[in-house]
Amino acid sequence: xxxxxxxxxxxxxxxxxxxxxxxxxxxxxxxxxxxxxxxxxxxxxxxxxxxxxxxxxxxxxxxxxxxxxxxxxxxxxxxxxxxxxxxxxxxxxxxxxxxxxxxxxxxxxxxxxxxxxxxxxxxxxxxxxxxxxxxxxxxxxxxxxxxxxxxxxxxxxxxxxxxxxxxxxxxxxxxxxxxxxxxxxxxxxxxxxxxxxxxxxxxxxxxxxxxxxxxxxxxxxxxxxxxxxxxxxxxxxxxxxxxxxxxxxxxxxxxxxxxxxxxxxxxxxxxxxxxxxxxxxxxxxxxxxxxxxxxxxxxxxxxxxxxxxxxxxxxxxxxxxxxxxxxxxxxxxxxxxxxxxxxxxxxxxxxxxxxxxxxxxxxxxxxxxxxxxxxxxxxxxxxxxxxxxxx
Numbered sequence: 001x002x003x004x005x006x007x008x009x010x011x012x013x014x015x016x017x018x019x020x021x022x023x024x025x026x027x028x029x030x031x032x033x034x035x036x037x038x039x040x041x042x043x044x045x046x047x048x049x050x051x052x053x054x055x056x057x058x059x060x061x062x063x064x065x066x067x068x069x070x071x072x073x074x075x076x077x078x079x080x081x082x083x084x085x086x087x088x089x090x091x092x093x094x095x096x097x098x099x100x101x102x103x104x105x106x107x108x109x110x111x112x113x114x115x116x117x118x119x120x121x122x123x124x125x126x127x128x129x130x131x132x133x134x135x136x137x138x139x140x141x142x143x144x145x146x147x148x149x150x151x152x153x154x155x156x157x158x159x160x161x162x163x164x165x166x167x168x169x170x171x172x173x174x175x176x177x178x179x180x181x182x183x184x185x186x187x188x189x190x191x192x193x194x195x196x197x198x199x200x201x202x203x204x205x206x207x208x209x210x211x212x213x214x215x216x217x218x219x220x221x222x223x224x225x226x227x228x229x230x231x232x233x234x235x236x237x238x239x240x241x242x243x244x245x246x247x248x249x250x251x252x253x254x255x256x257x258x259x260x261x262x263x264x265x266x267x268x269x270x271x272x273x274x275x276x277x278x279x280x281x282x283x284x285x286x287x288x289x290x291x292x293x294x295x296x297x298x299x300x301x302x303x304x305x306x307x308x309x310x311x312x313x314x315x316x317x318x319x320x321x322x323x324x325x326x327x328x329x330x331x332x333x334x335x336x337x338x339x340x341x342x343x344x345x346x347x348x349x350x351x352x353x354x355x356x357x358x359x360x361x362x363x364x365x366x367x368x369x370x371x372x373x374x375x376x377x378x379x380x381x382x383x384x385x386x387x388x389x390x391x
Contacts, residue, residue, distance in 0.1 A: 006029055010106070121141075160287055181270075185225070206245060272336060
């Protein structure tokens with residue numbers, strides 16, 4: 001099989017890239033190792049930046065998002081019993097974010113690909129990327145018990161940190177920057193309406209807590225826990241009691257409780273692989289970078305990567321110039337490092353390190369106090385949270 005762009009991975013990045021290329025008249029084939037049911041049930045991010053939502057609308061994948069997604073015009077910061085709302089539109093000139101789960105984004109894009117796009121092969125395990133520095137790279141893959149080769153002009157690896165795309169970049173050429181945090185997030189899904197209509201980020205001496213949601217009837221909540229925590233060690237009652245402690249305020253706000261349907265622990269890590277291009281192989285999303293989830297940047301960074309690639313390839317087709325393709329890695333990394341900075345700053349401001357000193361505790365409170373008393377500092381947070389420009 002031959003195509004212009006071979007895409008490894010049918011997460012939101014790979015699926016959106018196929019959609020963008022289809023709109024530009026450029027052929028692609030998507031290889032996904034899992035089956036369709038798994039991809040459509042895979043729980044991941046749920047916050048779409050303004051730019052991500054706009055891209056999905058422009059690609060024809062925004063109808064259900066606009067109907068079922070929840071537009072949020074701010075977040076609430078809590079610390080020392082205080083509550084402070086950050087007003088996104090007022091601080092950014094009108095930008096907002098949308099709560100719409102990654103699973104739903106994938107469902108929308110898969111439906112469009114099946115109806116209008118090129119081949120999307122589920123159960124197709126990519127085994128290796130070969131010939132990346134030549135004119136005709138290829139992806140060797142296994143599908144329905146047989147090994148086959150997908151010949152391409154370009155390969156885009158949207159296959160995550162453990163995928164084969166990143167492994168095709170010679171170690172001697174790679175520069176890796178990473179940080180592993182000594183804590184993680186215990187995340188729960190609960191069949192109870194959210195206790196606040198916007199996300200709540202809470203800094204507490206016992207650790208960080210986040211009140212989020214999946215829908216008006218389903219809450220998504222998180223607690224900072226030690227990195228090696230087993231989610232099964234937390235009873236439902238203990239989860240609710242700890243959330244209530246960390247989210248407590250000086251007013252009459254209270255936390256609504258309900259049946260917990262899922263528990264899991266998410267590790268916290270910062271990671272960047274440079275460069276994001278090797279010959280005709282381009283890395284996108286978690287294959288090239290990982291951010292702690294505090295800043296809600298993972299999915300949005302992946303979208304920025306594939307928008308940058310689609311724009312560059314379209315430019316090459318229309319003008320004959322490879323200028324934008326050659327600049328792909330540098331262009332993406334500028335945005336990636338800003339997102340890494342923001343995610344790191346938010347994480348270290350809100351999470352209490354296991355060995356934190358009273359001095360460090362007071363610095364955290366001072367940073368939060370600065371945001372709540374300085375419009376410039378508050379605007380910087382709002383601009384970063386709602387999204388960095390692509391390109």
